[in-house]
Amino acid sequence: MELLGKPWAEHSPRSYNRAIGGTAAMAEELERDIELLEIQEISVWRQQLVAAAAGLFTAGPVGLIASLETFRRLEGQWLPWALIGLLAAPPLAYGQWRGVAALQERLSGETDTSADLAAAQLISESDRIARTCALAQRNGTSDGPIRNPLDGSDLFCDPSYPTTVVITSRSFAPLQEPRSCGGITLAPGTRAAQWLVTPAGSLVCQAVALSSGWWWQQSALDRQTLYRRCTANLRQEARAGFRRTAHQLGLRDYCAEERALLARDRIIGLP
Numbered sequence: 001m002e003l004l005g006k007p008w009a010e011h012s013p014r015s016y017n018r019a020i021g022g023t024a025a026m027a028e029e030l031e032r033d034i035e036l037l038e039i040q041e042i043s044v045w046r047q048q049l050v051a052a053a054a055g056l057f058t059a060g061p062v063g064l065i066a067s068l069e070t071f072r073r074l075e076g077q078w079l080p081w082a083l084i085g086l087l088a089a090p091p092l093a094y095g096q097w098r099g100v101a102a103l104q105e106r107l108s109g110e111t112d113t114s115a116d117l118a119a120a121q122l123i124s125e126s127d128r129i130a131r132t133c134a135l136a137q138r139n140g141t142s143d144g145p146i147r148n149p150l151d152g153s154d155l156f157c158d159p160s161y162p163t164t165v166v167i168t169s170r171s172f173a174p175l176q177e178p179r180s181c182g183g184i185t186l187a188p189g190t191r192a193a194q195w196l197v198t199p200a201g202s203l204v205c206q207a208v209a210l211s212s213g214w215w216w217q218q219s220a221l222d223r224q225t226l227y228r229r230c231t232a233n234l235r236q237e238a239r240a241g242f243r244r245t246a247h248q249l250g251l252r253d254y255c256a257e258e259r260a261l262l263a264r265d266r267i268i269g270l271p
Contacts, residue, residue, distance in 0.1 A: 047076055048068060048071060051067050052068045055067025055068065058085065058089040058093065059089040059090075059096070060092065061096070062092050063085075063088075063089060066088065066092065067081075070084055070085070115172070116175060116176055118172060119172035120179060122169045123169060123181060125149060125169070126167060126168070126169035126195065127193075127195065129146055129147075129155070129167055130167045130197060130203055133155055134157075134202065134203045136157040137157060137158065137159065137165075139201075142157060142158035142160075149170050150167075150169065150170060162199050162242075162248075163199065163245055163246075163247075163255065163256065164197065164247065164253045165196070165197040165256075166194060166196060166256055166259045167197065168193075168208070168264070169193045169194070171191050172191060173191075174189050174190065174191055175187070175190045176188055181205040184205050186207045190207045190208065191209060191267060192207075192208040192264075193205060194207075194208060194264070196253075196260065198247055199248065208263075208267050226258055227258060229254040230255040230257075230258045237249070
């Protein structure tokens, strides 16, 4: 017997139960799929958050954007992302630092100009004293003691004091523009300048900078080693009866470097 053109068996209670059970199973499977998708999305967001935080802490705001975009393009592959970040973070951070410094210079132009002029005066005064000392060393004459601009101490600029003389300027506001110092140019950030006058009357200008300066790092700044080498130089001079200086004996003047470091420490406030 048929009802509305369909077999009676299709409309039996058993067939309805099977249909309802199948629909429930499909709904449950769909809920599981949605739940798994939500868990996966949460995991992806967490990974992106970690990548963004790493970029922010290593390379600033630009690093955050670059890190997140790189992570998305690499589809969550951590190893290539880390290698790219290792190479890109230092230049990104340095570029932003330089940009902020340039912006600060532009925003405080008048103050920087006056600070640079004051620094130039201190550099010029110390340079005059250093050149007077070098001339006295070269000519073997002395017109009386002169004083170090750093601390007012006496400077022995004559052959009777046969060792390198260290002349250090007073501390000034960090240079915003390059300034000449003898035959070299002081880089921005320099807080003081030093002149080393050899017994032969030659003059070398060096910079004392905020970050301790490249020259100091290149000069092997192990203080204990420097002290030992200065002591060894003094022993060599004693063996020569102090008739010849370490410089004249062909030795590097570690004692002058020691005095230069002590003066630098006073400038940058080291204990």
